[in-house]
Amino acid sequence: MKILVFTGGLGNQIFEYAFYLYLKKRFPDEHFYGLYGKKLKEHYGLEIDKWFQVELPRQTWWVLPVTGLFYIYKQFFPTSQWLDLNQLDWIHEKAKVFFPFKFNKRFIPDVEWLKWKVEEEALSDKNKMALKDIRQANSCFIHVRRGDYLSPTFKSLFEGCCTSEYYNSAIKTIKLKIPKVKFVCFSDDIQWMRQNLDLGKDTLFVNWNTGANSPLDMYLMSKCKCGIIANSTFSYWGARLGRTKECIIYPKKWWNSDKGNPDIFLEHWIGL
Template identity: 35%
Template sequence: MTNHVKLWGGLGNQLFQYSFGKYLEKTRGVPTNFFFSRITPIKKLDLNYFVKNIEFSSENELKSAGYGFISPLTERVCRKLFATLPFLNRKAHIEKYSGFVPEFPAGKVVYDGYWQSYKYLEAIENELRSELRFDELSFKNLHCLAEIKKDNSVSMHIRRGDYLLKANQQLFAECSLQYYIAAVREVLTRVENPVFYVFSNDVNWVKDNLVKVFDKGTEFVFVDNSALTKSPVADLYLMSLCKSNIIANSTFSWWGAWLNNNPHKIVIAPKNWYNGALNETTKDLIPAKWIRL
């Protein structure tokens, strides 16, 4: 028997899905293959930077599990049906809400979801950290690399852009200016002479709103590796090298903080990740040692 885990979304989501597949391998003792969604096909698999030889599920394997779809519409309809009426396909598990599931029913072989829980990573942490390594030599002209290694560096991820779209605002809570002000002040009480390295798709907003709140003794540096072919991986690498991290409600900066191997790191995460009751599902997303503001 082989597990089949769907890959979809950006690099942060891909890392959670890949890790979940490795978790299944370890806990079930059978291999995991991966497959793409027809609804949201991945144009660029950034995960390939870390994992060169990903095993993919064949069309026949997916069809035999009742999960081989000929079109995005078919997948969308069947996915909703299987989530609502799971007896229609007892081989597929459709994740309804984020959160750790300690045990899956026997017979499940297809897994469709995000699997955003640090608890899936705990059983395979050593293997993951060994596998998800960055090769500094694969990057050229990496902005701020030397300074980040030298300073009491703190990454700060401020994601606006697509998060300002109405559909995303209905789902995700806003990481407000007040959140980032509180996070910077928290770090200033705990870290001597920190330097805040800002990763943002809205630099002007950060300069006009956040930076001016603090005196000139608080140092902000804006990181820009957008010209690089592997820009997302480069930014993730630099976040992981920072001594501490302030993250957005984004799986991308979540992974930047998790991959940070500093045993004394301070990680600050937003208390409100989603809007409404859905935010309760993040209890398994943020490790207990991280600070939520």
């Protein structure tokens, strides 16, 4: 028996699902269960099954109380290896309860493993037009995440990482590599992008996919030719999913942590 506690937004849930597939392959005879609790409600709930073709581990009535008992046990015996709560790697081989958000590319399948459920015929006219532009042009998405990263909860962790200097250096690099590039901008602060980034005239600002429809931004990113990502799992998956990207630029400083960057970047990506 192994229980996976799903948390976070869509980007995190994709990492969690990847780790689940890794464990299933490693333990083919094991029984897996999922816990989809209140931590998911800090975003838009469980989303991955709404946007992707996935088979999640099932949750039964006893999963929550059993997981709670394991957590209580951990409080009294902190060295217990029954729980694996590490964010960056898989630490305890025989764990029964997992925090499956493993921020490490070694748990991501190296084959096509995640397919969108999006039906393009049903998209809004704005998204259809954006897709047309993305496919016809030398498109490069840029994702800027501010919003919650500026809140007291996250400010100390992320402040000073994805600066305007990072983005403008990335934009300059893309312009040298991709002729007649068309930037496609995604952000919770489009006005900041307009005021701080040297984008040029041929730029598309996508600001209409909000709330529960925000994963459509990730879908549009996934169809671009190149990308400049934020220190966000959301644009990370925009870069990795869908169309094979010619060039991806990522921030060398992902967060303010003494643990350094997570091991998630592909070898041909460019760190700035």
